[in-house]
Amino acid sequence: MSLLEVNDLKIKYRTAEEDVHAVNDVSFSIGEQDNYGLVGESGCGKSTIAKTILGMLDDNGEIAAGSVQFKDRELADLSENEWQDIRWEEISYIPQSAMDSLDPVMTVGAQIRQAIHKHRDATKAEADERVAEVFEIVGLDPARTSDYPHEFSGGMRQRVTIAMALVLDPDLIIADEPTTGLDVIVQDKIIDKLLEIQDEVDSSMLLITHDVGVVAETCDNVSVLYGGKVMEQGATYDVFMHPTNPYTMGLQNAFPVVDEFDEQAISIPGSLPELTEEPTGCVFRNRCPFATEECEDGHPPLTASGSQLSACYYTDRADEMREAAAEPETWGIEAEDDRETSHETGDVILETDGLEKWFKQTQSFLDDMRGTEPDYVKAVNGVDLTVRQGEILGVAGESGCGKSTLGEVIAALQPRTGGDIYVDGTSVDDLLAESTKKFRSQVQFIFQDPFDSLNPRQRVKAAVAEPLKIQGYDQETIDRRVRETVSDVGLNPPEKYLDQLPAQLSGGERQRVAIAQALVLQPKLLICDEPASMLDVSLKANILNILREMADKRDIGIIYISHDLASLTQIANRLAVMYLGRVIEIGETREVVQNPRHPYAASLLAASPQTDPSVNRQRVLLPGEPPNPVNLPGGCNFAPRCPKASEECRKDEPKRSSFKDGGHEAACYFPVEDVESELLAQYARNRGETAVQPVDEGSIEESVEGE
Amino acid sequence: MSFRRFLIKRTAIAAILTLVAVSVIFATLRMLPSDPFSGLVASGALTPSQVEELRALYGLDEPIWVQYLKYIQNLFTFQFGLSLTQQRPVxxxxxxxxxxxxxxxxxxxxxxxxxxxxxxxxxxxxxxxxxxxxxxxxxxxxxxxxxxxxxxxxxxxxxxxxxxxxxxxxxxxxxxxxxxxxxxxxxxxxxxxxxxxxxxxxxxxxxxxxxxxxxxxxxxxxxxxxxxxxxxxxxxxxxxxxxxxxxxxxxxxxxxxxxxxxxxxxxxxxxxxxxxxxxxxxxxxxxxxxxxxxxxxxxxxxxxxxxxxxxxxxxxxxxxxxxxxxx
Incomplete structure (x- = not known):
C-alpha cells in the first residue's frame, strides 16, 4: 500500500493571456518510509506538484484533472479547513530558502511550538521538551531554542526548518530544494542529517531538486520531469546508471562532476517549450538530438524499459543513444580538435602582490576618540595570483571567503587597502591615472545575475554597443564589432537578437549578452563572478564553453570565481581555493583536484555530490562553520576546525609555499596525503563524540583536542 | 550591542538634541528685530527710563550668556516664567x-x-x-x-x-x-x-x-x-x-x-x-x-x-x- 499516489495529475495556471499547462499527466507513488525524488530543471513543474500535495497551489493554479491520494484520501477536493488539519500533522515541508523561511520576529523555539500547539493538545512544557528533542535530532544545541533566526547561520537555519518538519512525526515530508543556496560542505552535512533522520523516523520523504547529484545520493526512487511531463521513472540506481530517456542522459551529462577534466561540457541546445497548450508531441523533441517525425505524434507514453519507465519512442535504442549522448557533438557542440594546444598559455596578464582588502568595522565614537585600533574584516588578506593570456584561473571557496571581493578589487570596482595589482606589467594605479577608460577597456567584469545586470529598457544592440560608445568608436566599427561579438557568444544569427529586450530573452541568452558586453571591447582580462550559478544545468555548460573558447581564441586571461567546484574543474587551467581571505591552495586544476594538500581544500572537494549512484561517497562532516572574520585568532585560520592541527598551526600561520610541488602550493604544515583516513574518518569520529553540533569556537577546539 | 548600551546611547543622543533645540529657540527669538517693549515706546505709552526698569524687572538687561544660562536652568526645572502680555505664569x-x-x-x-x-x-x-x-x-x-x-x-x-x-x-x-x-x-x-x-x-x-x-x-x-x-x-x-x-x-x-x-x-x-x-x-x-x-x-x-x-x-x-x- 503506498502512502501517496499521484495519478494523471494535470495542473493549469491561468494567466491574463493564456493558460499555462505546468503539469501534464504526471503519475507517481511514494511508499511508506520511501525517499522519493522529483528532479528537473526550472519550469519542469516539480515545485507545482509539491505545492499541490500541500494544498498550497497559487490562487491562479488549478487541478485540471487527475487525483492526489494520500492514505486513500483524495486531497484534491479538501476544503481549506480540512487542509489545515492535514498540514504538518501528516504532511510537513522543508522550504527551499532557509534564509528567509523563518519568521524573523519569533524565536525559533516558538515557531516550532506553534506547530505543536496548532495540532496537539500540549502544555508549554511538553512542547518545549519536544522542541529540545528535535533540536537534538538535527544536531542543534537545545539551549538555543529561544534565539531568533538571525542569530543562526544559513546551514543552522535549515536545520531549524528540518527540526520543525520532524516535530509532529508526519507521514510525509516534502523537501523543496533543501540544500540549494547552501555551501557545499554545509549541504553535505544537511544531506547526511536527512539520511540519518530517514533511518530513525518512519516518515517518507519527497525530495524536490534540480541537483542530480543530491538525488542520486539520497533517493530510492526518482521521477525525472521535463516540461510538466515525467520523462523517466524508476529506482534511482537504474535511472542514473542506465538512463533510457534522452533527456535524462542530457541532464546527467550536463551536470558537471568534479573529477572530470578537460571534457567539453555538454549542454542541451534550445530552451524550454512554451507550455501554453497541452503538448501535442514529445515535450523534449525540439531539443532532442534523436528526435524523428514520429516524436511529433503526441508525447510518448511511459513504457517499461529495463527496470524503469521511460517516455520515449526509442527506448529500444537506449544503449546506442546513451553512447551517443556522452559525445558533445551529439548535442550540437562543435568539438575542439586541438584541446591540448589550447592549454598553452601566454604572457602574464595579471599579477597581484600581497593584495589586501580590509573592511573597517564601525566602532563607537568614544573608541574613535581614544584612538582604539578598530577591528577589520580581512576579506582579502595577502593574495598573490598570476593570470596568463589564454588561461582561466578558477577561484573557489565558500560564501564569505572573500572571493567576490577579490574579483571586485582586481577590477578596481573597490579600492584596495594594500598590495599591488599589475595588468600587463603596469600597476593599476598608473593605468587608472593615465586613463580610466583605457583601464576599463582592458579589464572587464561579468556579474552573477543576468536578470539584474542588464538594463531592462535597453535592446541587445544598444547594450552591447554601450561600452564601445563610451570608448568613442565610430558608428561603423561599433556595428561591426557588436555583430561579431553577439555572434561569437553563440547568439546566432545576430539579427534575430539585436533588437530584442532583455525580457524577451531566456536566462542563458541574457548571460550571453552580458558576456558579449564584456567581450566587445576585446579586454585582456575578464573577471567572472559566478556567471553560471543562476542558470539551469543544461544552460550552464553553454556559458562555460563560451568562456573556454574565448580564452583560447582571443588569448584573454580569465578569472572565474565560483563556489561550484565542478564547473571550475571543467574550465579552469589552474585552481585557487580561498578560505577567510587567503588563498590556501593553488595549482594546476588536475593536481589540486586529484591531490589536494590543504585539509580545507580536500574537504571542499570531497563534499561535492556525485551523479553516479554506484559511487558510495564518504560524507564530509567538517565540524563548525567558518569563524567570525572579525578578530581572527593567530595562526592558521583553519586550525580550529582541522583534525590535523597542532600547536604549531595555532601559533604561526603557514605560508602559502609551506607545501610546494612545482606550481602546486598549499598553506599547510601537514599536507594531506590521504583524504579518507586523515580527514573524513576523523570528522565522522569527532562527530560521534560530540553528538551535538558545537556552536561556538571554544567548543570546536575542545572537540578537536579531545581526540 | 546589548540593549542597555543601546538605550544609553539613544538617551544620550536625545539629551544632546534637546539642548541643541533649546539653544536654537533661544537664539532665534533674540535675533528677532523688535521686542515687546519697543512698541510701547514708539506709541509713547512709556518713557525710555520706564522701559529700562521693565527690562531690568524681566532680567533682560543682563548679559546674553547670563540670560541663556538662567533660561536653560529654568527650562529644565520646568519654570517657564511670566507671560509678558498676560501678567501670569506661562x-x-x-x-x-x-x-x-x-x-x-x-x-x-x-x-x-x-x-x-x-x-x-x-x-x-x-x-x-x-x-x-x-x-x-x-x-x-x-x-x-x-x-x-x-x-x-x-x-x-x-x-x-x-x-x-x-x-x-x-x-x-x-x-x-x-x-x-x-x-x-x-x-x-x-x-x-x-x-x-x-x-x-x-x-x-x-x-x-x-x-x-x-x-x-x-x-x-x-x-x-x-x-x-x-x-x-x-x-x-x-x-x-x-x-x-x-x-x-x-x-x-x-x-x-x-x-x-x-x-x-x-x-x-x-x-x-x-x-x-x-x-x-x-x-x-x-x-x-x-x-x-x-x-x-x-x-x-x-x-x-x-x-x-x-x-x-x-x-x-x-x-x-x-x-x-x-x-
Whole structure:
C-alpha cells in the first residue's frame, strides 16, 4: 500500500493571456518510509506538484484533472479547513530558502511550538521538551531554542526548518530544494542529517531538486520531469546508471562532476517549450538530438524499459543513444580538435602582490576618540595570483571567503587597502591615472545575475554597443564589432537578437549578452563572478564553453570565481581555493583536484555530490562553520576546525609555499596525503563524540583536542 | 550591542538634541528685530527710563550668556516664567491649552492607529477585494481634504443642519470650579468632543491604513508566511503573523505623529473653537510674548525628541534584528 499516489495529475495556471499547462499527466507513488525524488530543471513543474500535495497551489493554479491520494484520501477536493488539519500533522515541508523561511520576529523555539500547539493538545512544557528533542535530532544545541533566526547561520537555519518538519512525526515530508543556496560542505552535512533522520523516523520523504547529484545520493526512487511531463521513472540506481530517456542522459551529462577534466561540457541546445497548450508531441523533441517525425505524434507514453519507465519512442535504442549522448557533438557542440594546444598559455596578464582588502568595522565614537585600533574584516588578506593570456584561473571557496571581493578589487570596482595589482606589467594605479577608460577597456567584469545586470529598457544592440560608445568608436566599427561579438557568444544569427529586450530573452541568452558586453571591447582580462550559478544545468555548460573558447581564441586571461567546484574543474587551467581571505591552495586544476594538500581544500572537494549512484561517497562532516572574520585568532585560520592541527598551526600561520610541488602550493604544515583516513574518518569520529553540533569556537577546539 | 548600551546611547543622543533645540529657540527669538517693549515706546505709552526698569524687572538687561544660562536652568526645572502680555505664569497659559489639545488629539490618534492599521492589514491580506478598494478610496479622500474643510462640513451637517452637537463653546478645563474630572466626564463635554474627534480620526486614518496595507502586501508572498501556512495556521493566524511583521513602520509613524500632536492642529482648533495649544502659540507669537513662545516651542521639541526615542526603543523590542545591527 503506498502512502501517496499521484495519478494523471494535470495542473493549469491561468494567466491574463493564456493558460499555462505546468503539469501534464504526471503519475507517481511514494511508499511508506520511501525517499522519493522529483528532479528537473526550472519550469519542469516539480515545485507545482509539491505545492499541490500541500494544498498550497497559487490562487491562479488549478487541478485540471487527475487525483492526489494520500492514505486513500483524495486531497484534491479538501476544503481549506480540512487542509489545515492535514498540514504538518501528516504532511510537513522543508522550504527551499532557509534564509528567509523563518519568521524573523519569533524565536525559533516558538515557531516550532506553534506547530505543536496548532495540532496537539500540549502544555508549554511538553512542547518545549519536544522542541529540545528535535533540536537534538538535527544536531542543534537545545539551549538555543529561544534565539531568533538571525542569530543562526544559513546551514543552522535549515536545520531549524528540518527540526520543525520532524516535530509532529508526519507521514510525509516534502523537501523543496533543501540544500540549494547552501555551501557545499554545509549541504553535505544537511544531506547526511536527512539520511540519518530517514533511518530513525518512519516518515517518507519527497525530495524536490534540480541537483542530480543530491538525488542520486539520497533517493530510492526518482521521477525525472521535463516540461510538466515525467520523462523517466524508476529506482534511482537504474535511472542514473542506465538512463533510457534522452533527456535524462542530457541532464546527467550536463551536470558537471568534479573529477572530470578537460571534457567539453555538454549542454542541451534550445530552451524550454512554451507550455501554453497541452503538448501535442514529445515535450523534449525540439531539443532532442534523436528526435524523428514520429516524436511529433503526441508525447510518448511511459513504457517499461529495463527496470524503469521511460517516455520515449526509442527506448529500444537506449544503449546506442546513451553512447551517443556522452559525445558533445551529439548535442550540437562543435568539438575542439586541438584541446591540448589550447592549454598553452601566454604572457602574464595579471599579477597581484600581497593584495589586501580590509573592511573597517564601525566602532563607537568614544573608541574613535581614544584612538582604539578598530577591528577589520580581512576579506582579502595577502593574495598573490598570476593570470596568463589564454588561461582561466578558477577561484573557489565558500560564501564569505572573500572571493567576490577579490574579483571586485582586481577590477578596481573597490579600492584596495594594500598590495599591488599589475595588468600587463603596469600597476593599476598608473593605468587608472593615465586613463580610466583605457583601464576599463582592458579589464572587464561579468556579474552573477543576468536578470539584474542588464538594463531592462535597453535592446541587445544598444547594450552591447554601450561600452564601445563610451570608448568613442565610430558608428561603423561599433556595428561591426557588436555583430561579431553577439555572434561569437553563440547568439546566432545576430539579427534575430539585436533588437530584442532583455525580457524577451531566456536566462542563458541574457548571460550571453552580458558576456558579449564584456567581450566587445576585446579586454585582456575578464573577471567572472559566478556567471553560471543562476542558470539551469543544461544552460550552464553553454556559458562555460563560451568562456573556454574565448580564452583560447582571443588569448584573454580569465578569472572565474565560483563556489561550484565542478564547473571550475571543467574550465579552469589552474585552481585557487580561498578560505577567510587567503588563498590556501593553488595549482594546476588536475593536481589540486586529484591531490589536494590543504585539509580545507580536500574537504571542499570531497563534499561535492556525485551523479553516479554506484559511487558510495564518504560524507564530509567538517565540524563548525567558518569563524567570525572579525578578530581572527593567530595562526592558521583553519586550525580550529582541522583534525590535523597542532600547536604549531595555532601559533604561526603557514605560508602559502609551506607545501610546494612545482606550481602546486598549499598553506599547510601537514599536507594531506590521504583524504579518507586523515580527514573524513576523523570528522565522522569527532562527530560521534560530540553528538551535538558545537556552536561556538571554544567548543570546536575542545572537540578537536579531545581526540 | 546589548540593549542597555543601546538605550544609553539613544538617551544620550536625545539629551544632546534637546539642548541643541533649546539653544536654537533661544537664539532665534533674540535675533528677532523688535521686542515687546519697543512698541510701547514708539506709541509713547512709556518713557525710555520706564522701559529700562521693565527690562531690568524681566532680567533682560543682563548679559546674553547670563540670560541663556538662567533660561536653560529654568527650562529644565520646568519654570517657564511670566507671560509678558498676560501678567501670569506661562505654565498657567500653556498647561490648560496643552491638556485640551491632548485630550482631543491623543485618543483620536490612538483610535485611528488601531482601527485603521487593523483595517489596512485586512485590506492588504485581501488584495483586490472591494473592501481594500473602498477603504483606500475613503481614507485617502479624507487624508487629502484639509482637516478644517472636513470640520466645516461636519459642523454644517451635524451642528447647523441637524442640531445634534454644539458648534463652539468649549472652555478651558480650568474654568470649571469642580475640577478637571467634572469637565471631562460630562455629557456636555462629549457633545463638544464628538465632531472634532471624528474630524481628526478621519484625517489620520489614511496614513495608517496605507502603511499597514503596504507592509502586509509586502510580507504576503514571503517564504516564512508560506511556512506558517504549511504548518496549518488558519488565515487569521497567518494574517496575525503578517501583521506582527509589519509593525515597524506603523510604530515609527505613530510615535512621530504623537510627538507632533504637541503642536496642536491650529486649523482644527479654530474651526471648532477649541482652546488648544495651537491657538495659544499663534496668539503668543502675534503678541511677541517671548516666554510663552519659548515654553511652547520647547515642549513641542521635547515631545518630538522623546517620541523618537520611544520609537527607537520600541524598535529594539519589536524587531530582534535591530539590536544586533549597528545602531
Amino acid at each position: 505654565s498657567e497659559i500653556i498647561g490648560p491649552a496643552l491638556l485640551n489639545t491632548m485630550v482631543l488629539l491623543l485618543p483620536a490618534l490612538i483610535t485611528t492607529a488601531i482601527v485603521s492599521s487593523l483595517a489596512g492589514m485586512y485590506a492588504g491580506w485581501n488584495r483586490g477585494s472591494w473592501f481594500e478598494q473602498f477603504s483606500i478610496i475613503t481614507t485617502t479622500f479624507f487624508r487629502a481634504t484639509p482637516i478644517f474643510v472636513t470640520g466645516i462640513f461636519l459642523l454644517i451637517i451635524f451642528s447647523y443642519g441637524l442640531g445634534w452637537f454644539p458648534a463652539f463653546g468649549m472652555r478651558s478645563p480650568m474654568a470649571n470650579p469642580e475640577g478637571l474630572a467634572a469637565t471631562y466626564f460630562s455629557l456636555d463635554f462629549l457633545k463638544h468632543y464628538i465632531l472634532p474627534f471624528t474630524a481628526t480620526v478621519l484625517f489620520y486614518s489614511g496614513d495608517f491604513l496605507m502603511l499597514a496595507r503596504n507592509s502586509v502586501v509586502e510580507r504576503k508572498g514571503s517564504e516564512f508566511l508560506k511556512l506558517h501556512r504549511a504548518k496549518g495556521l488558519s488565515e487569521m493566524e497567518q494574517l496575525g503573523r503578517a501583521g506582527r511583521n509589519s509593525m515597524l513602520p506603523l510604530v515609527t509613524y505613530f510615535a512621530l505623529r504623537t510627538g507632533m500632536l504637541f503642536q496642536g492642529v491650529i486649523t482644527l482648533e479654530v474651526v471648532f473653537a477649541w482652546p488648544g495649544i495651537g491657538r495659544a502659540l499663534v496668539q503668543a507669537i502675534l503678541n511677541q510674548d517671548y516666554p510663552t513662545v519659548q515654553a511652547a516651542v520647547f515642549i513641542m521639541a521635547l515631545a518630538v525628541i522623546v517620541m523618537n526615542l520611544t520609537a527607537d526603543i520600541a524598535y529594539a523590542r519589536l524587531d530582534p534584528t535591530v539590536e544586533a545591527g549597528d545602531v
